Structures are given as structure tokens and as C-alpha cells.
Amino acid sequence: MARAVVCLLDGKKIDVNEALQLRDQARQRASRPNFRCMECEEPVRAHKAGGGAKAHFEHYSRNRNCRLSDTGR
Numbered sequence: 001m002a003r004a005v006v007c008l009l010d011g012k013k014i015d016v017n018e019a020l021q022l023r024d025q026a027r028q029r030a031s032r033p034n035f036r037c038m039e040c041e042e043p044v045r046a047h048k049a050g051g052g053a054k055a056h057f058e059h060y061s062r063n064r065n066c067r068l069s070d071t072g073r
């Protein structure tokens, strides 16, 4: 299963660790960065590593047409 570890933010490619930092900074300003899937450009959110999984992005709503969308559950 593909896991997205990069995304687009304002048209720029960033990796998940960078995204997590930006998200935490944004949270203090009560805002949310507009992360987008590299492949389908649907909104995604950054997840920290945990429970055996590496940090990655997940789509807010699953996109069957995107191979980076998590269909494993």
C-alpha cells in the first residue's frame, strides 16, 4: 500500500516532517495549512509516526482514483 510522504503546499512539494512542523506552528495561530495530495490534489492531513507506522499523509476523504489514498482499512 502506498503511503504519501510528500504533499503540496501552495504548489510546493514538502515532506511530511516539514508538514508536521508547519501544522504545529499553524495550530498556535488557530489556522490550518492547506496540504494537498501530490497526485490528486485533494486535501490531506499529516500524521505523526506511531503504532509502527511512519509519518505520512492521509486524505480527508478517501479517493479511490488516487493511488496515494489509503484503502487499507
Ligand SMILES: [Zn+2]
Pocket (backbone or CB within 6 Å): 037, 038, 039, 040, 041, 042, 059, 063, 066, 067, 068, 069
Ligand atoms: Zn490523492
